[in-house]
Amino acid sequence: MLTLMEPALWTEKYRPKTLGEIIDQEEIVSRLQEFVKRAAMPHCLFAGPPGTGKTTAALCLAHDLFGVRFQDVFMELNASDERGIDVVRTTVKEFARMASLSSVPFKILVLDEADNMTSDAQSALRRTMEKYTDTCRFVLCCNYSGRIIEPIQSRCALFRFTPLPDEKIVENLHRIAKNEGLKFTETGLKSIVEVGEGDLRKSINTLQAASSMSKGITEESVYQVVGRAKPTDVHEMLNHALKGDFIKAREELRHLLVRYGLSGSEIVRQIHSEIFRLAIPEKKRIDLVEAVGEIDFRLVQGGDEEVQLSALLAKLASEA
Amino acid sequence: MTVEPWTVKYRPGTSRDVAGNKTAIEKLREWIDSWSEGRPTKRAALLYGPAGVGKTTVSEALAQERGWDLVEINASDKRSGEILSKIAGLASTQSTLFSKGRLILLDEVDGVNLREDHGAITTILQIIKDTQYPLVLTANDPWDPKIRPLREACLQIELKRLGVRDGLPLLKSILSKEGVKTTDDALRFIIDKDRGDIRSILNDIQLLSGRNRTLTMDDVNLLSGRDRTESVFEVLRVIFNSRTVAAARRALSISDLDQEMLFQWIFENAPYQIPKPDELERAISALADADMYFARIRKTQSWHLLSYALDLMTAGVAVAKQTPTSGWVPMKFPQRISSMSRTRMSRDLRKRVGVAIGQKSHVSARRAQQLYLPLIRFAYEHSPEKFEQIAVWLEAKDELNEMLSAELK
Numbered sequence A: 001m002l003t004l005m006e007p008a009l010w011t012e013k014y015r016p017k018t019l020g021e022i023i024d025q026e027e028i029v030s031r032l033q034e035f036v037k038r039a040a041m042p043h044c045l046f047a048g049p050p051g052t053g054k055t056t057a058a059l060c061l062a063h064d065l066f067g068v069r070f071q072d073v074f075m076e077l078n079a080s081d082e083r084g085i086d087v088v089r090t091t092v093k094e095f096a097r098m099a100s101l102s103s104v105p106f107k108i109l110v111l112d113e114a115d116n117m118t119s120d121a122q123s124a125l126r127r128t129m130e131k132y133t134d135t136c137r138f139v140l141c142c143n144y145s146g147r148i149i150e151p152i153q154s155r156c157a158l159f160r161f162t163p164l165p166d167e168k169i170v171e172n173l174h175r176i177a178k179n180e181g182l183k184f185t186e187t188g189l190k191s192i193v194e195v196g197e198g199d200l201r202k203s204i205n206t207l208q209a210a211s212s213m214s215k216g217i218t219e220e221s222v223y224q225v226v227g228r229a230k231p232t233d234v235h236e237m238l239n240h241a242l243k244g245d246f247i248k249a250r251e252e253l254r255h256l257l258v259r260y261g262l263s264g265s266e267i268v269r270q271i272h273s274e275i276f277r278l279a280i281p282e283k284k285r286i287d288l289v290e291a292v293g294e295i296d297f298r299l300v301q302g303g304d305e306e307v308q309l310s311a312l313l314a315k316l317a318s319e320a
Numbered sequence B: 001m002t003v004e005p006w007t008v009k010y011r012p013g014t015s016r017d018v019a020g021n022k023t024a025i026e027k028l029r030e031w032i033d034s035w036s037e038g039r040p041t042k043r044a045a046l047l048y049g050p051a052g053v054g055k056t057t058v059s060e061a062l063a064q065e066r067g068w069d070l071v072e073i074n075a076s077d078k079r080s081g082e083i084l085s086k087i088a089g090l091a092s093t094q095s096t097l098f099s100k101g102r103l104i105l106l107d108e109v110d111g112v113n114l115r116e117d118h119g120a121i122t123t124i125l126q127i128i129k130d131t132q133y134p135l136v137l138t139a140n141d142p143w144d145p146k147i148r149p150l151r152e153a154c155l156q157i158e159l160k161r162l163g164v165r166d167g168l169p170l171l172k173s174i175l176s177k178e179g180v181k182t183t184d185d186a187l188r189f190i191i192d193k194d195r196g197d198i199r200s201i202l203n204d205i206q207l208l209s210g211r212n213r214t215l216t217m218d219d220v221n222l223l224s225g226r227d228r229t230e231s232v233f234e235v236l237r238v239i240f241n242s243r244t245v246a247a248a249r250r251a252l253s254i255s256d257l258d259q260e261m262l263f264q265w266i267f268e269n270a271p272y273q274i275p276k277p278d279e280l281e282r283a284i285s286a287l288a289d290a291d292m293y294f295a296r297i298r299k300t301q302s303w304h305l306l307s308y309a310l311d312l313m314t315a316g317v318a319v320a321k322q323t324p325t326s327g328w329v330p331m332k333f334p335q336r337i338s339s340m341s342r343t344r345m346s347r348d349l350r351k352r353v354g355v356a357i358g359q360k361s362h363v364s365a366r367r368a369q370q371l372y373l374p375l376i377r378f379a380y381e382h383s384p385e386k387f388e389q390i391a392v393w394l395e396a397k398d399e400l401n402e403m404l405s406a407e408l409k
Helices: A026-038 A054-066 A085-097 A119-131 A150-154 A166-180 A186-196 A200-211 A219-229 A234-242 A246-259 A264-275 A282-300 A305-318 B022-037 B055-065 B081-093 B120-130 B145-153 B164-177 B184-193 B198-209 B217-225 B229-241 B245-253 B259-273 B277-300 B303-320 B335-361 B365-382 B384-394 B397-408
Strands: A043-047 A074-078 A107-112 A136-142 A156-160 B044-048 B069-073 B102-106 B135-139 B154-158
Touching: A026 A054, A043 A054, A054 A074, A054 A107, A054 A136, A074 A085, A085 A107, A085 A119, A085 A136, A119 A150, A150 A156, A166 A186, A166 A200, A186 A200, A186 A219, A200 A219, A200 B365, A234 A246, A234 A264, A234 A305, A246 A264, A246 A305, A246 B259, A246 B277, A264 A282, A264 A305, A282 A305, A305 B259, A305 B277, B022 B044, B022 B055, B022 B154, B044 B055, B044 B145, B055 B069, B055 B102, B055 B135, B069 B081, B081 B102, B081 B120, B120 B135, B120 B145, B145 B154, B164 B184, B164 B198, B184 B198, B184 B217, B198 B217, B198 B229, B229 B245, B229 B259, B229 B303, B245 B303, B259 B277, B259 B303, B259 B335, B277 B303, B335 B365, B335 B384, B335 B397, B365 B384, B365 B397, B384 B397
Parallel strands: A043 A136, A043 A156, A074 A107, A107 A136, B044 B135, B044 B154, B069 B102, B102 B135
Antiparallel strands: none
């Protein structure tokens, strides 16, 4: 897509264009550069937590292989938006089967968030990957390689992306802050790194949000951003329930669903990880895991998010 | 601030203040007074009529104005023959302290459960035979076969629904005491809608006049537009106060509300009506189970599953509540219904925003919302220029403005 304006989101503005610009994941980058040199590559599976550069690496790879105008031979699909067998059967196939006209003998198709594809769609994809190997290479990006079916994994070269070390993130933030002419303190940047947990996108977003405050990037402004931006009132909600206040807990739940637009399964996931941090007896934790699992299943079956999650809150409240 | 329900606040102090049913009440009064000249041939009176016509109220007023004790056993008590003879039996034969008078009230006798309240009818007959004090039974349906044996033994008095003739002056005087302006057509409409059930009528006019201190057709239309709120209070009252499955299931027969709407009413009010956490847990769990049946019905169109959902959401909730609530807890309008249309709009809007962000940032629409909305929200609140810059670049300025301004309200 051709955009005349400079990107307003810094994560886009400062996204590396070439493999050489990527500041971390050295081992991965050098392997990918090898592909470019030889103008040959296998199907790839990029696995790792959010904000570690999977999509960026795929975009840079395509750029380095095909040059600036790589749009014709490159396609990016987001599996979460366009999942399902139909997409694999039509869009993906259509793109994959047409031979490339460029000097490089294949095209690249990037499937983002591939672990959100149903296993049926993944199976359908498997055949397409095999059939059009001559004309097209697939790059699948996912958070968990375990959610990709075995036959696809075995057809791909696996690249594991790891969270960025703190100093790399600081380096990046520094560069952006200087370039944007921001007022900032070192402790301000440090606190961004702290809450960023190795996720560069999240860190840059925090930086940009904090920059909209007049006082600039300080520890205070960062915490203000995080306090407002983090929809992890899940913890709050559970605390109300554990204190026996179901009505407050349900209010908080409605807040999460309506105001923050969190999905029920998102909340279930967060509750699941909270279970191990709550101040409750060990045996209770396991009871809760089972209760949470049951609700997860019910949501899949079409249960109402608010009603089903309320049942869990009522359970917590009655044990208070 | 505690709100006193008007059904309590305007409960008639004496039997002469009861609206309507003048002849019937006179008949009851004469019968009670005849006890001063020895036991009459009929030792019990059966007051019958639909819900909310004042059966209990009349009995209570009659006892009170005579300075008598009132011994009352109602539907929410368990009343096997044994328990009945213990309480009512003793009360009907033993003399009172300071030899005061006494009135015994067996409320809702047609609600006895033949299995659970084993031996109740026989015992009641025995009590009628032995009693030294006037005994008043009440029932909705005097023709219920269960209580046929009782009918013969009782003086039968019918209480009719409140009509417009008696209703209008009563409601007008209450509303003028409350400082609420009203119109005849609005009151007529409510009396008619609630079919003369004075309890529902009072609940409704209290609810409707609470907003503007007026009660006109405009306020009333609000009610009819809202899925017939007129009976929902009664239905909820029954569900949250029944102790038996049968009684709670009966709530459905008096409701003409859409099932899923009724579900929302019950779900909203459960935590307020059921204060004990372990009982609430069971109630919400029954509702969650009912919800799964609704989900299955939607998915498979198997409408025969509906009856399970209904049982769970009424009886399941009723039996979960074992401890009666003390005092009156006002019913709440379901947040879900009032915000349903708003939410649907905002979800749709949010999705469009997500798609716009996703297209420019290489993530899915869903993740785009999670990743970038906090940042955009923050810019919106702190720096209009920076927000503008981002919104324009995303080509979603109108959508973002609409969504964020609605959120901040």
